[in-house]
Amino acid sequence: MADSIPPRDWLLRVWDDEAVAFDVASGDTHYLRPLTRALFQTCQADPGLDAATIAARTATALGVALSADFLNAVDDGLDSLRRIGLLQAP
Amino acid sequence: MKLLQLPPAELRRQLAGPGVWLRTGPFSVRVRSHVPHVAEGLTQLYGQFEVRSPHEAFADFHVSVDRPRGLRRWLRPQVNFAVDGVPPFKPLPLDQAFPMLEWGLNWCVSTRAHQYLIIHAGVVEKNGRAAILPAPPGSGKSTLTAALMLSGWRLLSDELTLIDRRTGLVQPLPRPVSLKNQSIDIIRAFSPDAFVNRESRDTVKGTVAHLRPLRDSVRRQHEPARPGWVIFPRWQAGAAARLTPRSKAQTFMFLAENAFNYSHLGADGFRVGSALIDQTACYDFEYGILDEAVAQFERLAAEGSA
Amino acid sequence: MNAPDLLSRTLRAPDAARALSMGEWDLLLRQAHHAGLTSRLYHILRQAGCDEAIPAPARWHFEAADTLAARQQVAVRWEIAQVKKALGTAGIPLLLLKGAAYVAAGLPAAQGRLFNDLDILVPREALDAAESALMLAGWHATGLSAYDQRYYRRWMHEIPPLQHVQRATVIDVHHAILPDTARSRPDPARLRAQAVAVPGLPGVRVLCATDRILHSAAHLFHDGELPHGLRDLSDLDLLLRDAAREADFWPRLVARAGELELGRSLFHALRYVRHFLATPVPASVDVALARFAPARPVQALLDAVFTRALAPMHPSCEDRLTPAARLAAYVRAHWLRMPPRLLLPHLLHKAFLGEDAREAKAA
Numbered sequence: 109m110a111d112s113i114p115p116r117d118w119l120l121r122v123w124d125d126e127a128v129a130f131d132v133a134s135g136d137t138h139y140l141r142p143l144t145r146a147l148f149q150t151c152q153a154d155p156g157l158d159a160a161t162i163a164a165r166t167a168t169a170l171g172v173a174l175s176a177d178f179l180n181a182v183d184d185g186l187d188s189l190r191r192i193g194l195l196q197a198p
Numbered sequence: 199m200k201l202l203q204l205p206p207a208e209l210r211r212q213l214a215g216p217g218v219w220l221r222t223g224p225f226s227v228r229v230r231s232h233v234p235h236v237a238e239g240l241t242q243l244y245g246q247f248e249v250r251s252p253h254e255a256f257a258d259f260h261v262s263v264d265r266p267r268g269l270r271r272w273l274r275p276q277v278n279f280a281v282d283g284v285p286p287f288k289p290l291p292l293d294q295a296f297p298m299l300e301w302g303l304n305w306c307v308s309t310r311a312h313q314y315l316i317i318h319a320g321v322v323e324k325n326g327r328a329a330i331l332p333a334p335p336g337s338g339k340s341t342l343t344a345a346l347m348l349s350g351w352r353l354l355s356d357e358l359t360l361i362d363r364r365t366g367l368v369q370p371l372p373r374p375v376s377l378k379n380q381s382i383d384i385i386r387a388f389s390p391d392a393f394v395n396r397e398s399r400d401t402v403k404g405t406v407a408h409l410r411p412l413r414d415s416v417r418r419q420h421e422p423a424r425p426g427w428v429i430f431p432r433w434q435a436g437a438a439a440r441l442t443p444r445s446k447a448q449t450f451m452f453l454a455e456n457a458f459n460y461s462h463l464g465a466d467g468f469r470v471g472s473a474l475i476d477q478t479a480c481y482d483f484e485y486g487i488l489d490e491a492v493a494q495f496e497r498l499a500a501e502g503s504a
Numbered sequence: 505m506n507a508p509d510l511l512s513r514t515l516r517a518p519d520a521a522r523a524l525s526m527g528e529w530d531l532l533l534r535q536a537h538h539a540g541l542t543s544r545l546y547h548i549l550r551q552a553g554c555d556e557a558i559p560a561p562a563r564w565h566f567e568a569a570d571t572l573a574a575r576q577q578v579a580v581r582w583e584i585a586q587v588k589k590a591l592g593t594a595g596i597p598l599l600l601l602k603g604a605a606y607v608a609a610g611l612p613a614a615q616g617r618l619f620n621d622l623d624i625l626v627p628r629e630a631l632d633a634a635e636s637a638l639m640l641a642g643w644h645a646t647g648l649s650a651y652d653q654r655y656y657r658r659w660m661h662e663i664p665p666l667q668h669v670q671r672a673t674v675i676d677v678h679h680a681i682l683p684d685t686a687r688s689r690p691d692p693a694r695l696r697a698q699a700v701a702v703p704g705l706p707g708v709r710v711l712c713a714t715d716r717i718l719h720s721a722a723h724l725f726h727d728g729e730l731p732h733g734l735r736d737l738s739d740l741d742l743l744l745r746d747a748a749r750e751a752d753f754w755p756r757l758v759a760r761a762g763e764l765e766l767g768r769s770l771f772h773a774l775r776y777v778r779h780f781l782a783t784p785v786p787a788s789v790d791v792a793l794a795r796f797a798p799a800r801p802v803q804a805l806l807d808a809v810f811t812r813a814l815a816p817m818h819p820s821c822e823d824r825l826t827p828a829a830r831l832a833a834y835v836r837a838h839w840l841r842m843p844p845r846l847l848l849p850h851l852l853h854k855a856f857l858g859e860d861a862r863e864a865k866a867a
Contacts, residue, residue: 119465119469121475123446123447123450124445124446126446126448128447128451135461139447255526255527255529256526258561283818283819310565310568312572313571462572463575464578466571
């Protein structure tokens with residue numbers, strides 16, 4: 109069940125560990141909090157990973173433990189990314 | 199020629215006839231009005247701005263502030279602001295004629311001047327860098343903007359921060375500073391250089407008056423400034439002056455949501471807004487005493503670049 | 505007929521812009537602003553290579569208007585995609601009308617244009633399903649008085665405009681291009697049968713070239729409010745100039761007008777688009793449409809009304825007869841749309857409520 113990075117144009121700007129993203133097609137602007145930004149970075153580097161791998165790699169990148177809370181937060185974050193359209197569910 | 203060089207009778211004649219042509223920052227305006235408060239307000243607050251012959255051929259905005267026709271003239275005196283004959287707002291009491299002109303001119307700029315990203319914020323400049331002060335109403339932004347101008351900062355604008363889309367620089371529009379309620383007395387007391395005109399009461403914002411922009415700010419109105427800081431002021435009784443760094447991404451989102459025309463500019467709004475955030479240091483600023491606030495800003499201005 | 509305004513003259517002969525004085529540029533921009541045509545004018549000037557004639561103080565006005573027009577194009581494309589998705593869930597094909605159609609099909613009439621609502625055409629049987637599908641996707645019949653809702657549903661047999669809860673964009677769902685109660689009844693099945701696909705936008709269709717033009721012509725005279733009469737004429741002008749490049753276009757247009765009972769609308773539309781914008785129309789068309797010409801006194805009256813009602817709504821384009829002309833155009837449009845028994849109460853209702861009624865309708 110792998111998401112893909114969409115072909116539509118997006119503009120992304122990162123400051124420290126947060127980001128803002130602009131969806132050129134819709135004109136919508138979104139804020140990405142640190143975890144969501146990190147998740148997106150993981151997906152961008154390697155599209156098509158499953159949720160578990162995304163969580164693991166992001167945890168490593170952030171230097172945090174793979175706790176139950178973290179996994180929940182990852183689910184929420186991936187949902188956000190799909191909802192705004194930065195990730196496309198297959 | 200400056201407006202203060204126009205004899206008062208001539209100013210009134212032009213206002214009642216072909217209109218007065220004046221230039222404010224990058225915009226030329228033709229103003230018509232038969233209302234005495236308008237003539238008075240222009241005389242007191244726009245003295246340093248350029249006027250030309252009333253037969254000047256081109257003006258960016260053609261505005262009028264006049265009493266509507268009809269029975270209401272005698273029942274409850276009102277005044278209408280119109281842009282080339284079309285009133286964008288409902289009429290207001292005659293007492294508010296001059297503030298209505300100011301609000302109307304702001305409306306013209308914020309709804310049309312899309313060559314700029316227009317942020318709802320005050321903006322002042324010192325040592326070559328501009329401090330942008332966005333804030334919701336009631337946060338003390340205008341009081342702080344006024345105090346900074348009166349303390350040696352150049353006023354760029356009290357309400358509309360214009361970011362040139364091509365250069366990323368702040369374009370000045372140093373029109374009179376709008377003050378409300380307690381601000382009026384605070385600023386009158388703050389400096390002998392402060393000239394505040396007559397108060398209009400019972401407006402939607404409470405009691406309103408305007409502070410005359412200082413001569414130097416008007417003189418330099420065609421000099422854009424590089425943005426240095428985005429600072430969110432918040433007045434809190436008894437608070438010590440405190441500057442706290444703020445998330446850049448969240449500051450960007452605030453600007454995107456609160457700028458007048460961010461959504462009209464599409465991808466370019468995102469580009470210009472991000473470039474602005476790139477160049478600026480972003481802070482929250484809490485203060486209780488105006489002098490301390492000014493001192494904090496002096497320290498910022500004295501530091502190296504952001 | 506009285507001479508067209510500076511804006512019309514510049515639109516039809518952009519080279520004339522090279523000789524304008526600063527005072528004329530000032531007036532031109534003001535007329536264009538009132539007519540909603542600043543970005544269209546800019547586009548026409550650019551196309552004719554005359555934009556370098558724009559004096560420096562006037563430049564930002566055109567560029568700012570262009571910024572808005574470009575942004576709206578993006579918004580329309582996005583909206584088209586959303587509507588297509590929503591209707592797709594109900595298996596209803598998307599047929600776009602008016603401005604959205606011009607954008608989808610990449611027509612010259614999309615250039616420099618500002619957009620209001622998105623108009624679509626669905627079969628009458630599919631109206632309820634379309635409304636449900638759109639409501640599920642977030643478009644609701646909000647902001648209308650109970651009177652206006654009844655006006656649309658019961659009297660005009662239309663769904664009221666639907667507004668999206670988040671984006672605040674508005675969709676007008678039509679099953680015909682003129683109301684059931686109107687005196688002309690162009691058959692929507694014929695329109696749908698000739699509709700064409702849009703290259704690059706699968707699942708999206710628009711009316712064919714002749715039908716687009718006839719719809720624009722009909723709409724001009726059947727729509728009561730004419731705040732953007734000149735803009736609609738400008739669209740029609742661009743549609744005609746573009747379509748006329750095809751061989752046989754004019755005879756096909758005339759024939760189709762007959763089939764769709766829109767001969768009179770076409771006659772009037774061509775008359776006024778030529779008056780304002782000097783659109784080239786072959787003499788053979790005048791001959792073919794001559795039977796739709798009204799008697800001379802009626803023609804004189806219509807001219808007096810429409811040369812005023814279609815002009816930019818700017819004081820410089822008005823004379824003391826203009827208010828009466830606008831009222832006459834409004835009444836006439838409604839007379840064409842509704843039988844008398846519905847018309848009088850409707851007009852009284854609108855007149856009595858005044859401003860509020862118009863605002864509610866525009867919501």
